[in-house]
Amino acid sequence: MDENKALEAKKSWMDINWPGFFAGLVLGAGLFYITIRIISALMFSRTAA
Amino acid sequence: MGVSRRGFLKGLALGGTTGYLAMAGASSTVLKDVFIPPAAVGDFDIGTCKSVKCTVVSETSWFNNKRVVQDMKDAGGLLVNQYIIPWSNTGVKEGYNGNNAGGYSALIDLELLDGSKKKILLDCGWNTEWMDECFKREGVDKMLKNKEIDVLVLSHEHFDHFFGVESVLKNCPDIPIIVPKGFYKEGFDLLKGASFPVAHLKNDYPHTGPLEVRESGKVHPLFPGCATISFDSAIICRVLGEQGLVFNVKDKGLVAITGCCHMGIISFLEEIKHRVKGGDKIYGIQGGLHISPFEDWDPQYDDLIQALPSYGVEVLGCNHCTGYLTAEKMILAGLPVVQGTARFRSKKKLFLGNGDQIVFG
Numbered sequence: 001m002d003e004n005k006a007l008e009a010k011k012s013w014m015d016i017n018w019p020g021f022f023a024g025l026v027l028g029a030g031l032f033y034i035t036i037r038i039i040s041a042l043m044f045s046r047t048a049a
Numbered sequence: 050m051g052v053s054r055r056g057f058l059k060g061l062a063l064g065g066t067t068g069y070l071a072m073a074g075a076s077s078t079v080l081k082d083v084f085i086p087p088a089a090v091g092d093f094d095i096g097t098c099k100s101v102k103c104t105v106v107s108e109t110s111w112f113n114n115k116r117v118v119q120d121m122k123d124a125g126g127l128l129v130n131q132y133i134i135p136w137s138n139t140g141v142k143e144g145y146n147g148n149n150a151g152g153y154s155a156l157i158d159l160e161l162l163d164g165s166k167k168k169i170l171l172d173c174g175w176n177t178e179w180m181d182e183c184f185k186r187e188g189v190d191k192m193l194k195n196k197e198i199d200v201l202v203l204s205h206e207h208f209d210h211f212f213g214v215e216s217v218l219k220n221c222p223d224i225p226i227i228v229p230k231g232f233y234k235e236g237f238d239l240l241k242g243a244s245f246p247v248a249h250l251k252n253d254y255p256h257t258g259p260l261e262v263r264e265s266g267k268v269h270p271l272f273p274g275c276a277t278i279s280f281d282s283a284i285i286c287r288v289l290g291e292q293g294l295v296f297n298v299k300d301k302g303l304v305a306i307t308g309c310c311h312m313g314i315i316s317f318l319e320e321i322k323h324r325v326k327g328g329d330k331i332y333g334i335q336g337g338l339h340i341s342p343f344e345d346w347d348p349q350y351d352d353l354i355q356a357l358p359s360y361g362v363e364v365l366g367c368n369h370c371t372g373y374l375t376a377e378k379m380i381l382a383g384l385p386v387v388q389g390t391a392r393f394r395s396k397k398k399l400f401l402g403n404g405d406q407i408v409f410g
Contacts, residue, residue, distance in 0.1 A: 017053075020060025027061070028068025036076055036084050 098274025100410030109151035110209035131286035150176035174213035193220035204308025205291035223258035231290020280312040302332030341372030
């Protein structure tokens with residue numbers, strides 16, 4: 001029983017929720033994209049303080 | 050259901066981190082130009098000239114640093130109007146006949162592509178006795194009398210660049226004069242023949258020629274291959290505005306020539322780069338760079354010296370308010386500083402001095 005539970009725990013730890021992963025991938029990439037766009041606009045702005 | 054939601058969130062977190070880092074890596078490598086666009090390069094065509102020769106008529110703005118600083122302190126500080134500061138004009142051991150005032154002035158010989166030549170007098174110094182001697186030494190007085198000098202460009206209204214205007218106007222009262230926007234009423238009055246006894250300043254030769262005020266934020270053509278750019282710089286002693294000259298020398302690149310460069314040499318070069326065609330290559334610099342005029346040092350100046358080589362400068366002439374300490378550090382940093390001859394009361398050979406010349410082209 002304990003052995004089966006351990007195997008189950010190990011298996012669930014290794015499983016990746018792929019829909020969540022790809023959603024996160026898009027979100028994470030999008031977050032960085034927005035950040036760098038804002039920063040580069042401020043860096044190269046001739047009017048921004 | 051709970052497990053599924055937790056699993057989704059875990060996947061979201063893992064994917065989010067992976068996506069963020071992956072985009073960071075891509076944006077700094079393969080997609081770099083998409084995220085960080087190359088800096089805009091100017092497109093204002095100022096034409097081309099064959100060569101530019103700059104003769105340092107006088108770079109000795111004053112003879113004793115401590116005295117000029119004390120004069121400003123005694124008058125109330127750096128914000129006091131320069132026209133009411135009683136500048137020391139007697140009893141200064143190192144001075145010119147006891148007068149601490151000297152002055153800055155340079156003669157620029159411009160050769161155009163068709164072989165014709167133009168002469169620009171940049172600034173007119175301070176002490177008229179000293180400037181008379183310097184103008185005589187370099188033949189500027191005769192050139193003025195013969196109307197060989199096409200224009201007097203005043204970089205800014207500071208005492209050491211402008212108060213000696215009588216020395217110019219006595220020889221050529223109708224010389225065209227160009228000033229940057231920001232000159233005060235006192236400056237225009239001086240040109241008309243006013244005097245300011247407190248500052249030991251006068252002009253007995255009213256200006257009768259054309260006077261042009263150049264707006265800031267624009268490139269103003271002067272001759273083929275030559276233009277001025279003005280800046281709205283607020284400067285000590287209640288002065289506003291400064292202009293610098295930019296030349297485009299054929300097969301060499303752009304050359305920046307300044308009076309004092311209070312706007313900052315990096316700001317000047319950046320403005321040239323963003324406005325003038327060919328600005329991605331600054332071939333030469335000449336003039337006062339206003340980094341350590343009183344031989345003081347600040348760590349930010351080290352950054353400035355480190356930034357200069359990125360402009361591709363091949364010939365660097367500097368003097369006057371640049372500071373000898375700056376010149377030493379620039380030489381140590383490998384910058385191509387042109388040495389002088391330390392003649393006619395210039396103190397060191399570290400940079401161009403009185404009577405020295407530099408040629409671009």
